Amino acid sequence: MRKASLLGLLLSVILNVSVNGQEKTHEVIIIGAGLSGLTSAYYLKTNNVLILERKAQAGGRIIDGQWNGFHYPKGTEYMGKPEGVLKQLITDLDLDVIQIPPPTDGIGYKGTIYTKAGILDFLPTKKDRNQFKALQRKLSKLDKATEGVLWEGEDIDTYSTLDDVSVAQWLSENQIHPLIQRYIEIENLGLFSANNEELSILYNANEMAYNLPSPKDFWESEVFTFENGMVDLSNALSEKLEAKIKYGTEVISVNQQPDGSMQVIARSQGEKKVYKAKKVICTTPAPIAKKILANSISTRALEQLGKVDYGxxxxxxxxxxxxxxKEAWTVSCLDNYFTSIYDVTRTQTTEDYNGKSIISAYIPSTTAKDKTFILQSDEDVLQKTLKDMEHYFPGISKSVLGFDVQRFNYAYPVFGLGYYSLLQKLENDSSLNKTIFLTGDYMKYAVVDGAILSGYITAQKVNKLLR
Ligand SMILES: Cc1cc2nc3c(=O)[nH]c(=O)nc-3n(C[C@H](O)[C@H](O)[C@H](O)COP(=O)(O)OP(=O)(O)OC[C@H]3O[C@@H](n4cnc5c(N)ncnc54)[C@H](O)[C@@H]3O)c2cc1C
Known part of the structure; x- marks a missing residue:
């Protein structure tokens, strides 16, 4: 008897369940094992953390596949030069970063691919090309000015008006050539699944300054990945945290208990599961967070969450x-069904490799408002993609051996007009940051670095409160 209860106690410590089968109170429950959730878990100073993940694997929007010995990303493909928390994380996890070999960028227009020193030759005149370079300088200046606001949490001061200026408005006020505006729109659709009308210049200057290609620097690469793609990062994190992750567990709601703790209700294999925690970190996309937290955060916060749109x-x-x-790693296509194509094998083969390969196309809707875009059939996606690829690569349709389509309902949060003030309202809401924490790329910026920074910041807040 004594032996059995001791064993039960031991098991309960290991599995974090009490002897009678009820879950014990966790210090922290994290909803979602995407990059932000994994990062929060990694930096939390308590061991008593449980991560509930709806899917059978971690990584969220970092998904990959394998074919013929190659890895291919179905979502996130690269990162900028690792800095800050991302750099620290990569060092801690002992991962080797790979620089994607240059030339990395190309521009596709009317069936021609422009690269290297001729990358701006899609523009009709020298004057237009000079305007492109001038725009680059202007955006870099704006980027330097706003970087601290976006990434370091500095006061917005003089830039607050930019929060209400769309990229389209800013470009037209600066009398930018329509084809350059088109190029920026294609970049924005490809990077954020939203168009120039829908994005605010406050959040966009940063990414555009980094993304606009320069004919002078075509041999420099500013894009990085890992041996098997970005999935190496989420895999390394989830392997470290494996014992704390419950897969196939979809959280339905979070409720405040009379004793101040949080009750987390989930569904796993058709069964209802009930968990208890002192703190809950919700890292799902905002619309899902809004549903899960409907009973546990203020109506004001729910209202703000409801305003976060996704393409x-x-x-x-x-x-x-x-x-x-082969001309470039990625080509931004100005007049096609897709906004960009990628040579997936670039970091996995030699430069002159000519054998079986993978080419990918990234296809956003033309507006984040379109909520039926992902309903197209796989066959339609393939046929439309191949039809337009034929303009660049005549004969490609006949060389197809297979394909893999991936859909994202919540691809990117739209950092639209007024987004800065929306985030401020969420940051300052009294129902948040005590027991419930909103985390994810939409709380910082819609890239890997943003998700990681958001996860890290939340871990710091929670560590402080648990101390
Ligand atoms: C097609 C595409 C390409 C991209 N390419 C790049 C790129 O090259 N570089 C870059 O920096 N960024 C890129 N991004 C953006 C980047 O992927 C995201 O910013 C980042 O991965 C977001 O991480 P997250 O943790 O905030 O959210 P997510 O990755 O969405 O994680 C949320 C997690 O919550 C889980 N979840 C949802 N609902 C529930 C529930 N009810 N219960 C339990 N779990 C739940 C989800 O399954 C998921 O695992 C890309 C995005 C897309 C869509």
């Missing part, structure tokens, strides 16, 4: 007899 997105990886794209 839809489709990616397709096409497996081919030979390698078709």
């Amino acid at each position: 839809q997105y489709i990616t397709i990886n096409i497996f081919t007899e030979k390698r078709w794209l």
